[in-house]
Amino acid sequence: LFDSILEEFIEDIAWIWLPFVPWLAVAGVLVERADLAVGDAVLDLGCGRGAALFAAAGAVGPDGHALGVDLAAGMVERTTRDATDRGLAQVAVGLGDADHPPARDGGWDAVVASF
Secondary structure: OHHHHHHHHHHHHHHHHHHHOOHHHHHHHHHHHHOOOOOOEEEEEOOOOOHHHHHHHHHHOOOOEEEEEEOOHHHHHHHHHHHHHOOOOOEEEEEOOOOOOOOOOOOOOEEEOOO
């Protein structure tokens, strides 16, 4: 159900209001406040199309790790494709729920959520 709603949103609704929402600015401030360092591991809950995820990936650099999780398979597919197109090998994207975040050996240096 969520994916079918998402498809309608992306195709029919998002283009109307998304240009007026400063997602990239919000994501940049969020990542700045997370005080990420090169080599850190960061988890982005509800990553959507990757605004905070990609900003975090830039902050942790190629030696870090940025994992984005989202409920919508369509978002995961698109964001994975975007990460690949951008050459961000330190980025992974997967299906997940903020109520049950993925564990990581060594833990996460930061967890962000910009939804």
